[in-house]
Amino acid sequence: MNIAFYESIAHIDLGTAVAIEFLGPIAVAVAGSRRAVDLLAAAAALIGVVCVAGVNIGGVSGVDGAVGVACALVAAALWAGYIVLGKRVADAGGGIEGLGVGLAAGAVVLAVPALGFDVATRPESFLGWEVWVVGLGLGLLSSVIPYALDQVVLRRIGRARFALLLALLPVTATAVGAVMLGQRPGWLEAVGIALVVAAIVVTSRDVAEAAPTGGAGG
Numbered sequence: 001m002n003i004a005f006y007e008s009i010a011h012i013d014l015g016t017a018v019a020i021e022f023l024g025p026i027a028v029a030v031a032g033s034r035r036a037v038d039l040l041a042a043a044a045a046l047i048g049v050v051c052v053a054g055v056n057i058g059g060v061s062g063v064d065g066a067v068g069v070a071c072a073l074v075a076a077a078l079w080a081g082y083i084v085l086g087k088r089v090a091d092a093g094g095g096i097e098g099l100g101v102g103l104a105a106g107a108v109v110l111a112v113p114a115l116g117f118d119v120a121t122r123p124e125s126f127l128g129w130e131v132w133v134v135g136l137g138l139g140l141l142s143s144v145i146p147y148a149l150d151q152v153v154l155r156r157i158g159r160a161r162f163a164l165l166l167a168l169l170p171v172t173a174t175a176v177g178a179v180m181l182g183q184r185p186g187w188l189e190a191v192g193i194a195l196v197v198a199a200i201v202v203t204s205r206d207v208a209e210a211a212p213t214g215g216a217g218g
Contacts (some may be wrong), residue, residue, distance in 0.1 A: 001082055007067075007068075017071075018068075027076075028160065038160065167199065
């Protein structure tokens with residue numbers, strides 16, 4: 001999933017790749033519920049992500065753009081699969097241990113196709129300590145830590161709601177950029193944030209209203 005996404009942003013704009021990849025979680029959210037309010041919330045979240053991500057349609061033309069879009073669609077499909085499988089692992093009680101096994105197995109399976117070409121053509125690039133430090137940091141921040149937190153969340157909420165909550169990712173990225181980097185969002189980003197927040201609020205309220213209020217059974 002991550003390899004496909006990284007290949008995507010090597011060919012197309014980051015915001016466009018993020019918006020396309022988010023089709024995966026949206027598909028899971030839609031498939032997890034048939035209520036009109038949930039479908040509307042999913043649509044609002046998708047539109048919001050597109051607004052926040054800053055989709056650059058002009059950056060997807062030509063062969064390079066087609067490759068980027070294809071990789072982003074692959075990442076979207078794999079992200080949807082990750083949510084479904086991640087929920088099963090969480091429900092089975094595997095939790096962090098199961099995640100560790102999965103990450104280790106994935107590293108072994110993908111090591112050759114992911115690194116083989118570069119090792120064969122430019123082995124000197126692996127001699128610098130900076131490459132290993134950056135790679136370790138990327139692995140921790142993009143896979144180990146967030147996926148471990150996902151396991152905690154997935155044990156407590158359903159797949160559909162979890163998928164919709166993922167819409168907060170580009171929103172939080174915008175907030176971090178505004179606070180840490182001084183990158184103030186424009187009106188389009190503000191509209192996107194409002195749509196995502198509204199979608200989360202609506203679904204959260206529905207879950208709260210549907211939750212049991214207690215009783216003799218607990």
